Structure formats: C-alpha cells, structure tokens
Amino acid sequence: MARKSDVAAQRARACKALMTQVHAITAKEGINPSTLHAIKLKLEALARRKELFPAADFALPVAQGRNYPLLVEEGDGLGLYLNVALPGKEAAPHDHGIWCATAAVSGREKHEFYRRTDDGRTPGSAAVTKVGEVLVQPGHGMVMADHDIHATTVVGDKPMVALSLYGYALVRFPSVAWYHPQFKSVRTTQSRRHAQNVGA
Amino acid sequence: MAKTYQVTIRNSGRTIACAANQTILQAAIGAGIDYPYACATGNCATCISKLEDGKVSLLPHGDACLTKAQIASGLTLSCRARPRSDVTVNWLARSGS
Numbered sequence: 001m002a003r004k005s006d007v008a009a010q011r012a013r014a015c016k017a018l019m020t021q022v023h024a025i026t027a028k029e030g031i032n033p034s035t036l037h038a039i040k041l042k043l044e045a046l047a048r049r050k051e052l053f054p055a056a057d058f059a060l061p062v063a064q065g066r067n068y069p070l071l072v073e074e075g076d077g078l079g080l081y082l083n084v085a086l087p088g089k090e091a092a093p094h095d096h097g098i099w100c101a102t103a104a105v106s107g108r109e110k111h112e113f114y115r116r117t118d119d120g121r122t123p124g125s126a127a128v129t130k131v132g133e134v135l136v137q138p139g140h141g142m143v144m145a146d147h148d149i150h151a152t153t154v155v156g157d158k159p160m161v162a163l164s165l166y167g168y169a170l171v172r173f174p175s176v177a178w179y180h181p182q183f184k185s186v187r188t189t190q191s192r193r194h195a196q197n198v199g200a
Numbered sequence: 201m202a203k204t205y206q207v208t209i210r211n212s213g214r215t216i217a218c219a220a221n222q223t224i225l226q227a228a229i230g231a232g233i234d235y236p237y238a239c240a241t242g243n244c245a246t247c248i249s250k251l252e253d254g255k256v257s258l259l260p261h262g263d264a265c266l267t268k269a270q271i272a273s274g275l276t277l278s279c280r281a282r283p284r285s286d287v288t289v290n291w292l293a294r295s296g297s
Contacts, residue, residue, distance in 0.1 A: 064262065090260070092240050
C-alpha cells in the first residue's frame, strides 16, 4: 500500500504533467472547440487514476462543497482543482467568464447548459433557456467555452469528486454572473473567494 | 401540502409566509422584498443573514460560504435555509446587481 506522502508526490507529478500537456495544446492552437475537447480528454485520463485522489486526503465526510487547489498558477494562469460536493449540492445557471473542463473521479453531477434570450437592457433582469444537458460521471467529462452558461447539481446518493480545470485560477475570476429563471434575474459576484470573509 | 411558517425579515420590517419546502430567499423574492442575493444556491454568501430567532434546515452549500463556526454563531444563508419554525432573520449585506 502506497504511503500518503508517496501518493501526494505522484499526484503532484501527474497534475504537473497535465498542466504541461494543456499548455502545449493551447500554445499551439489556442482555445477553440477542438482544443477544449482535447483538454477534456486529458483531464478524464487523470481522473481515471483514482488512486491519486484518495478520500482520506480531501476530507470527504465533512465537505458540503469545497474546492481543493491541486496546482494553481499565479496570475492569469490555469487553475486545477479537486472538487468535493455532497448529493444535492447545486449551482444556479452561471457564467464564470472563462472556459472550464470537468472530469469525475467518482460520483455524478448533472450539468445543464443555458442561453441568454433577453436583450440585456434591463439591469438585474435576464431570461435564459435551457439548451442542453450532460451527466458528468467517471469516463464522461464536460467542457465549456468562455461565457457559456451552466448549472450543476450533484445527483445520486454519493458525493461528487471531480477534477476541474479553469482558464483562470478561481481567485482570478473577473466575475460570475448568476441567472435565476424563477426570478427572471441576473446577479453578479466579483469573485467566488469574496465569500470567505463575509460574516467571518 | 407543505406546512407554512411565518418569516420576519427585520431589514424590510415585513413578516411573510414561507412554506417548509421553500427557502427564505424564495419566499422573500416572491413577496417582492429586495433581499440581497447573487447565486441563490449556497455558493457566494451574498444572502448571509443573522438568524435572530427560530430554526431552519440548510440545503447543501459551499463550505467557504457558511462555516460551522458561522452557523454556531447564528448565521445562515437565506438561499439555503428552509424554516422549521417561525423565524426572524436580518440580512448582513446589501444587494449589488
């Protein structure tokens, strides 16, 4: 049985190798549907290596929903995370302004994709319509382009453990726009990280 | 049919009905109250509020948005909180749309 430190070292090497591969892809061809698909395949391959992401290393029993940075670059570099979320954990339709790919280590998460249909002229108001859906589970990942809108829900009775790769590190997200079909509204947060200091 | 509780939102000075299967935020927006929110799904903490009285149950949320220590100190997320008694809440932030 591998020691915890050995697993961590192997995980770090594997993550670094992924980042190198992704940089090679984007340096050559930039970000387009073809390269995003290639990135998703690389991420799926890493997620298949379940032995690198043992539950004991990521506080699975207590996490409601949490991002663990694996290798996060400084500035406007890529951000690679292990996400853990309990069944029922959800995110309303949102646009985080930058492409991302997700691949499951275990568990299942429904991703619903939306398109904005109003003219955007009324501040705080928006209309979106659902245009597609993907079930992310081991072997079946998801990729989306800059400014695509998606909603997520962890389904089934097991936690979702997934790798997510973003075009920016989470701390560098310019903003996140949240759409609420039931309220016919849109609200913007400047960064996901701002929440950590609210009411603390 | 779900049981209904009375929710007092101190900032607005109003008391509204909220079904047990409804979040406080849903009931507030439905009642025309300008409650601050952004993600409305427990990911941003814009709707973080003081639970001044009563009991709620919480839907899954991001750990960083509402910690166990914050819950212990009487804070809640209105977008994740469903009433389990009559409650009084007071939002801490102001909406920025």
